Amino acid sequence: MTNPTLARLTPEVSVDEAVDVIMRDGGVIIEGLFDSTTIEGLQKDLGPWLDEVDAGYDEVFAGNRTKRLGGLFAKSEHMVTVAMSPLYRGIADQILNKPIDVFFGEQAVPNPAGKHIGATMAIKIGPGQGAQPLHRDDGVWLWRHPGYGREARVQIMVAVSDFTAENGGTLVIPGSHLWDDHRAPRREEAIPTEMKAGSALIWIGSTYHGGGENTTTDSYRFGLSMGYDLAFLRTEENHFLTYTLDQIRKLPEEIQRELDWSSEHYLGWVEVAGQMADPLDLLKRDDYATTGDGLPTTL
Structure with missing residues (x-):
């Protein structure tokens, strides 16, 4: 049995079409979403910071051969370009910002949920790093599946370097956003995200995913991630x-x-x-x- 794949779309795709694919599969790859100026700027700005950062503190989740860096809006002006991407913002707005009617006195008033930035992180997965355990990002809020009728997060992973199956391209289980909370993810169900620098993976908080295994001897996988979350949820990054x-x-x-x-x-x-x-x-x-x-x- 062949595992399902992630659809690949171009930056010219409509927000509606991209959302349809994400809600069907749990995620999508947008090829060439960011230009070379943005990617080269991110490499130049964030590379020296990551060079000074120690690798992670555990073998299980943070990774002992993986470097991570937060607070990216203070470290690169190109972070604004990522956050302000019309396609990414449009997708996040459509998925997250669903209004709920609440009563003020006897009048029902629609209140939009709103979105905010939950966390930013630059990640370099080094040679020899094992795969991260597959997980759902909305687990930080003890989100249940199904039950709430809405998603908590829309996340992006920008390829600052090429992502391959060998260097730790993000593992994703397409369709896993439709599972309940009694089904555990299995490594053999996950597929690696393979994409060129400048492309991006966009997925939702209920989709199982994780950093891939880097089986190379000399290649770092450099990615930049941020999440738009429901505005009434506490942010991961303070x-x-x-x-x-x-x-x-x-x-x-x-x-x-x-x-x-x-x-x-x-x-x-x-x-x-x-x-x-x-x-x-x-x-x-x-x-x-x-x-x-x-x-x-x-x-």
Whole structure:
């Protein structure tokens, strides 16, 4: 029996068509999603940081021959290009941002779920690294399958170097997003993601996947991952401790909001002079330079 494969689409595909494929298969490869300028910039910006990072601390999940790096918006301007990809953002919006009617008094009002950036990570899988255990990323929230009628995450893995079956291309089990929580993933069901630098794998939080085994003797597999998550779920990466205010202020407003410097639907407000203030307004103030007792006294 042949394992199913991941569909391959071009960047010109419509959001609707890409979403249809992802919800059918659990993921999709978009070939050539990012140009050479972006990929070369990511290599130049993130490579030196990763060179200074120690390999992981365990053999099971982090990998003892794998290097990881977070806080990418502070380390490369090209991270904004990844996060602002119209196709990726459109896919994430359509899958995640499904409104739910809630009552305010006797009137039912549709509230969109919203999305935010859950984590960013650059990953270099080194020679001799074993395969990562297959897992679902939405497990961090104890997500159940089925049961909620919605996805928690839409994730992207950008190939900064070529991904092959030999150098640790991300393992994916197509169709596993449809499984319940009683079926364990098996390694023989997974297929390696093979794609050229600049291409990207986009998948959802309920799909079983994991870093592949690097059986080469001298080749690192360099990938960049980030996830758009439902806005009401806690982020994996703590953005408030990862970035300084100066770094946040340099980012586009869309990214500032998605790094949780916003307070939509009453989530994330901060008290200023007795009012529930939007953190985004604080970023625009010259007299706001810290948190807590450094808050301005008037709006």
